[in-house]
Amino acid sequence: MGKRVAIVGTGQTFHKSHRPDVNGQELINEAVQRALIDANLTMKDIDAIVIGNMDHFEGINYVDCWSVDGSGGVMKPVIKITTGGTTGASVAIGGYHMVGSGMFEKVLIIGWEKNSESDTTGAITTAFDPIWDRQVFAGAISGLAVEAQAYMARFGASERDGARVSVRDRKHALNNPHAQLRKEVSIEDVLASPMLADPIHLLDVCPRTDGACAVIMASEDSAGKIAPKPDWIWGTAARHSYAYVSDADYGRLTSMERCAKEIFKKAGIREPRKELDVIELYQPYSFAGLIWIEDMGIVGHGEAPRYVWDGNTDMGGELPINPSGGVISCNPIGATGLIRCAEAALQVMGKADARQVPDVNFAVSTGFGGCWWTDMILHGKMKPN
Amino acid sequence: MDRAAIIGIGMTKIEANKHRETFADMAWEAVDKALNDAGMSIGDIDNVVTTSSDFWDGRTISCMAVGDASGAADKNISCVEGDGTYGAFYGYTRALSGSYKTTLVTGHSKGSQCISSLITNAAFDPIYERSLGMDMVTACAMQANAYMHRTGVKPEQMALVSVKNHANAFKNPIAQLPMHITVGDVMTSEMIADPLHKLDCSPVSDGCCAIIIAHESVATKFRQEPIWIRGLSFCTDSFFFGDRDLARSNALVQTAKAAYKMAGIKDPKNEIDIVELYDAFTYQELLWLEEMGLAEYGKAAKLLEAGEFNLDGSLPVNASGGLLAGHPVVAAGLYRISEIVMQLRGEAGEHQVKNAKTGLAHGVNGLCGQSHCVWILDKER
Amino acid sequence: MSENFKGIEPMIHNSKINVPYSWWAGDTASRFFISLRDQQKIIALRCGKCGKVFVPPRKVCPSCFTENTEWEDISSEGTLISYSVARRQFESIPKDKKVPVIWGLIKLDGADTAILHYLDGINPGEVAIGLRVKAVFAESRTGSIRDISHFVPVK
DSSP, X not given: OOOOEEEEEEEEOOOBSOOTTOOHHHHHHHHHHHHHHHHTOOGGGOOEEEEEOOHHHHTOTTHHHHTHHHHTOTTBOEEEBOBTBTHHHHHHHHHHHHHHTTSOSEEEEEXXXXXXXXXHHHHHHTTSOTTTTTTTOOXXXXXXXXXXXXXXXXXXXXXXXXXXXXXXXXXXXXXXXTOSOOOOOOHHHHHHSOEEETTEEGGGBOOOOEEEEEEEEEETTTHHHHOSSOEEEEEEEEEOXXXXXXXXXXXXXXXXXXXXXXXXHHHTOSOHHHHOOEEEOOOSBTTHHHHHHHHTTSSOTTOHHHHHHTTTTXXXXXXXXXXXXXXXXXXXXXXXXXXXXXXXXXXXXXXXXXXXXXXXXXEEEEEEETTTEEEEEEEESSOOO | OOOEEEEEEEEOOOBSOOTTOOHHHHHHHHHHHHHHHHTOOGGGOOEEEEEOOHHHHTOTTGGGGTTGGGTOTTSEEEEEOSOHHHHHHHHHHHHHSSSOSEEEEEEEEEGGGXXXXXXXXXXXXXXXXXXXXXXXXHHHHHHHHHHHHHHOOOHHHHHHHHHHHHHHGGGOTTOSOOOOOOHHHHHHSOEEEETEEGGGXXXXXXXXXXXXXXXXXXXXSSSSOOEEEEEEEEEEOOSSGGGSOTTSOHHHHHHHHHHHHHHTOSOHHHHOOEEEOOOSBHHHHHHXXXXXXXXXXXXXXXXXXXXTTSTTSSSOBOXXXXXXXXXXXXXXXXXXXXXXXHHHHTOOGGGOOTTOOEEEEEEEESXXXXXXXXXXXXXXX | OTTTTTTOOOOOOOOOOOOOBOOOOXXXXXXXXXXXXXXXXXXXXXXXXXXXXESXXXXXXXXXOSBOOEXXXXXXXXXXXXXXXXXXXXXXXXXXXXXXXXXXXXXXXXXXXXEEEEEOSSOGGXXXXXXXXXXXXXXXXXXXXXXXXXXXXXX
């Protein structure tokens, strides 16, 4: 009844704000070639391709069909999964089910985006209902600002608490050659940077990036032969509810809470704070690094600022978050969730180089997007039962 | 490998303009119908896969519009962008991977809300091709010309597909365009893009369809006799028209073979009782039949003329009226699957094909059939 | 549900999405377009492994999955593989083109793939697969596929 699935290889581009030297499918090709090399496989070994991005960022319809030259998909099964910002995580989850079902042995998963090719805010605004929401919605940042305001009002947090998260992630990015932004910032830098939407400053949020990521999954039948230390997928979950902006419970990420409960229960994880070793959190802005780890069950409501200020989520801390530098350091939207997955995989596989957290047994990667949606994946060193 | 079956289907009527309904309204209708059909409540659904297109809906994250209406508020959910047969494929893998037992799959589109020419023009490569201004219709005209040149098939023969399918639609209560027309009517209808006349082309319609896929361990728990998924496969060809032979469809040849192999079918012409395929244009019914091995290449037109693909023929094709009688993009493949399910259950009413035991449903993605998905369904396990 | 809404006319909200795009052509396509613009020459890329010649040029060979590095000149003459004639003025057709508009799939001599472009200087009824055609360059060229204006039959 279903096979166990592991990640056996990953590849990423060196993400940049603009990649004028390549078009979208050429960008995809770079990540794919790297993943194949990482897994020591050729395109002939790949049985199916799952690919995702957000259409309106590149303006290419049937993009799974368009990109076959770069993805290696010619005369292969190619399918597109797209769920907004969570796309990168959704394609990983897609690959997991495609392999787990027994239909395909080795699946190549691709997430990518060339944000430099479009007006990101203009495109994101089309996500919202044209009758009720679109005319008042001013892009992703406005929604996030409402959440931050609500959290600050409910739990007494401050702008400085948000800034401390930015400082952490921007410092972590120095260890990650793939990250777009690799320069440290200080609390003062963040607070002095231009205010975008109260209380979110420029340095509290993610950049726009051109980048691609590719992950190869295989079933238990071949995973061990391909990778010496595969990254086993212990569980996946997604909650994509709320169709209207006003439906959400601002200050609480309900979808994260539900995903975490489901995954941890299934895996038998009772104290995530103790049992998880690293988290790659899809954190599009700093405050999310406080609010959403509470909803994940790492610490109680309102306790995250203290937890973060005490250094627990820094490298060397009790539970490092975003050793890669996270989304604030790099955000090719359709790839971002997959990059979190790939980074978590690198941690479990022991291939994370300068950003390696020692002795990783369990890792979590998440995706965020849409109308307060969460996708979550639990990665483990051991094969699941 | 474990098996899965389809245990519920729900279709809205296919209409030119559902001006009273939003995407969510359509989704609710289709899902509600599917649950009733299956004798299930929403609590029996373990996870949901929606199928939608950001381009056709004019919304990035188009799945947002239908998630809640599909009962997915606190369920695991994902979204496939492509034809409904692809969404259903993913839904199938999710019923077999061990995480879930039942998957609800939906697909929707409202052609009435968009300018299809601009939407399909956006499928062309923005760097080398898009500014030339082709769209799905002019592209398929190019394929029709290639096919006709290679096989010698005449426009009058292609027109017969339209005559057959529009006539079939009279017996299908949800079809949009039941019409009694002649070959002459097709040939004198407006020439849209040589050789395609207006009546050679499907409309762009509104519709939503939902199906429920269940793992074998729960497939017999509910109201319906399960219709078993014997084989399924999909495959994508090269993107640029100039990289492939438009008069053929290698991707379909390969994927049909894979589906037959998985289903254990050695002689598709004799073992398959009924076909619902993606007839967006008349010539496609002929070309797809041939590339699926159900007719010799270039010979489907002769079989059509002899009545072989009629409702009472040896291999009924598109007894529902097909897409020519109503084409809700994206949902199209799910309607094909649902039609086959109804036929195999013996519930197709006036357009029932006698003794239908094994059926083939087919969907297409991309320009000129770049990508194909084939499903083999059966009454028996 | 429709009972509740009897006698109520549905409202229609008209809107248009305006998302501007500027696609990076990438180095490969750029080189192709620069050659069209500055030299009125069509160039192609050859795969070092299988020898396939790509027009329009492709950075990576889709079959061998290796980078193509061998540029070569290609003839501006070729054979018509298929064609399409628009009779209806579809919204996708550029404003400067009035129906009937003819597109052709043209295999230039020496290429293994065919290129999509316009046919002109010919009546739709005279177009036939197998026709020999030749590229005509535009007077004013900007570095795009329309630097080739169209293809005409070779006399």
